[in-house]
Amino acid sequence: MGRWMKPEVYPLLTAMTFVTSICVFQLTRNLLGNPDVRINKARRNMAVLDNREEGEKYAEHGLRKFLRTRPPEIMPTINHFFSEDK
Secondary structure, rough: OOOOHHHHHHHHHHHHHHHHHHHHHHHHHHHHHHOOOOHHHHHHHHOOOOOHHHHHHHHOOHHHHHHOOOOOOHHHHHHHOOOOOO
């Protein structure tokens, strides 16, 4: 690879690989887990899906439940440092 790829390209390649993997993960998650996506014929025949529990399970995943308990701060240490009265 050293002959046709320069070392300056490695960070770009890493970033693009990361972004591509996030896109593939989200597309796969939507294809296999989204209750609105109907792949098999039995579910496609139903005009209105009655799957409220499945939709809630899809929308309220583990990451969202975890983040709901956390304070909405990006860098809490820096925020507390600048917001404290001295």
